[in-house]
Structure formats: structure tokens, C-alpha cells
Amino acid sequence: MVDEDKQTEISEQESNTSAETMNLNDNSEVNAQVVSASSPDEITGEENAATAAVDQGHPELAELTAQVESLKSQLEERTSQYIRIGADFENFRKRTQKEKEEIEQKIKRDTITELLPVVDNFERARSQIKPQTDAEMTIHKSYQSVYKQMVDTLKRLGVSAMRSEGSPFDPNFHEAVMREPTDEHPEGTVLEELVRGYFLGDRVLRHALVKVSAAPEPGETSEPNLTE
Numbered sequence: 001m002v003d004e005d006k007q008t009e010i011s012e013q014e015s016n017t018s019a020e021t022m023n024l025n026d027n028s029e030v031n032a033q034v035v036s037a038s039s040p041d042e043i044t045g046e047e048n049a050a051t052a053a054v055d056q057g058h059p060e061l062a063e064l065t066a067q068v069e070s071l072k073s074q075l076e077e078r079t080s081q082y083i084r085i086g087a088d089f090e091n092f093r094k095r096t097q098k099e100k101e102e103i104e105q106k107i108k109r110d111t112i113t114e115l116l117p118v119v120d121n122f123e124r125a126r127s128q129i130k131p132q133t134d135a136e137m138t139i140h141k142s143y144q145s146v147y148k149q150m151v152d153t154l155k156r157l158g159v160s161a162m163r164s165e166g167s168p169f170d171p172n173f174h175e176a177v178m179r180e181p182t183d184e185h186p187e188g189t190v191l192e193e194l195v196r197g198y199f200l201g202d203r204v205l206r207h208a209l210v211k212v213s214a215a216p217e218p219g220e221t222s223e224p225n226l227t228e
Contacts, residue, residue: 109200112159115150116198116206122147123196162197164190164208173197173204178211185213 126144131137164174169188180191190210197208 108157109205112154112157112198112200113206115154119147119150119154120195122150158201159205160199162193162199162208164193164197164210166190169210169212173207174210174212175207176212177209179214180211181214181216183216187213187215189213 122143126147129136129140131140162173167190168186169176169190174190174197177194178192182191185191189212190208191213192211193208194211195209198205
């Protein structure tokens with residue numbers, strides 16, 4: 001009887017062990033299903049949801065972030081405006097400087113042009129007046145010194161005289177007021193400078209009035225007189 005009771009107890013223990021093993025296997029399968037169900041996409045979604053929950057739980061942080069973005073945008077806009085204003089000012093400064101220089105040059109040209117007829121009269125007097133006495137020579141020297149002083153002043157201002165006689169006629173520098181037929185010079189040669197021209201720097205201040213050579217006219221052929 002005792003042996004039968006021990007066998008029965010052993011059989012019950014084996015049955016319990018098998019049942020526990022089956023339960024462990026079942027739990028492992030359930031855990032595996034749970035782990036496999038937690039995919040990366042689902043984890044990311046959970047993190048986003050958590051972040052959104054944090055944001056929703058801290059409205060002050062969201063407001064401060066928006067303010068920072070707004071200030072950054074305003075700073076970029078103000079910086080761009082500052083750069084444009086600086087460029088506009090630099091262009092304005094260069095333009096006004098150029099206009100100022102042009103105005104100064106115009107005033108200078110106009111003033112000197114008004115003085116050139118005085119120089120012309122001095123040159124005419126020097127070429128036409130021939131002093132005969134000592135008194136006349138004294139007067140001649142006195143106004144010639146004034147003429148020399150004026151010419152020196154014009155030179156310091158950048159004025160220089162043209163030398164046109166014997167050079168080819170150039171409408172950029174000369175204005176022809178007379179033509180003289182001649183075979184001694186090529187056609188279009190400046191024979192005489194009637195009114196001297198001047199440069200101011202490298203620009204023409206006044207064109208020279210000149211007499212230009214022309215081709216000689218063919219001689220007239222005389223017809224023989226017919227007598228009756």
C-alpha cells in the first residue's frame with residue numbers, strides 16, 4: 001500500500017511540473033507578441049505624443065519660442081535695411097561729389113572763357129602797336145607785363161594755347177571761317193589762326209577760328225575775239 005501511495009504522489013508531481021512548463025511557454029509567447037507589436041514607428045509616435053504633451057503642458061515655452069523667431073526675423077529685416085541704406089548713402093555721396101566737381105569745372109570754364117577776349121586784345125596790341133619813342137616803349141612794356149601775368153595765371157589753372165597753323169583742319173579743335181585757294185599747301189591745311197583756341201586740361205575750352213586752304217580754282221579760258 002505504501003508503494004502505491006508513493007507512485008501516486010510522484011505522478012501528481014510530474015503532472016504539476018508539466019503544467020508549470022506549459023504555463024511558462026504560454027507566457028513566453030505572449031511576451032514575444034507584445035515585444036513584436038512595439039515597432040519603431042509606434043515608439044516614435046509615442047515620443048512625438050509625449051513632446052506634444054510637454055508643449056501643451058508648457059505654453060510659456062511655446063510663446064517664448066515664437067517670440068525668439070519673431071525677433072530673429074525682425075533682426076534680419078533691419079540688417080537688410082541697414083545694408084541697403086548704407087549702399088544708397090554711398091551712391092549718393094559719390095553722385096554729389098561728382099556733381100560738385102562738374103559744377104566747379106563749369107564755373108572755372110565759364111570764368112576763364114570770359115577772360116579770353118582780354119587775352120586776345122593784349123595779343124592784338126602786341127602785334128599791331130610798334131612803339132617809336134621811349135615813352136611808348138615804357139607803356140608797351142607795362143601792359144605787356146600785365147599780359148604775361150595773366151597768361152601765367154591761366155597756365156597755373158591748366159589753360160594751354162592751341163598751335164593750329166600748318167596742321168590739318170580738325171573740326172574737333174578748329175572752326176573754319178575762311179577758305180583760301182592755294183597750291184602751296186594740301187587742301188584742308190590751317191593757313192592762319194585768326195582767333196587762338198585754348199585747352200583746359202585735355203578738353204577744348206575754345207575752338208580756334210582759322211583760315212583753311214582750298215584747292216585752286218581752274219583758270220578761266222579766254223575765248224578768241226571774232227572779227228567780222
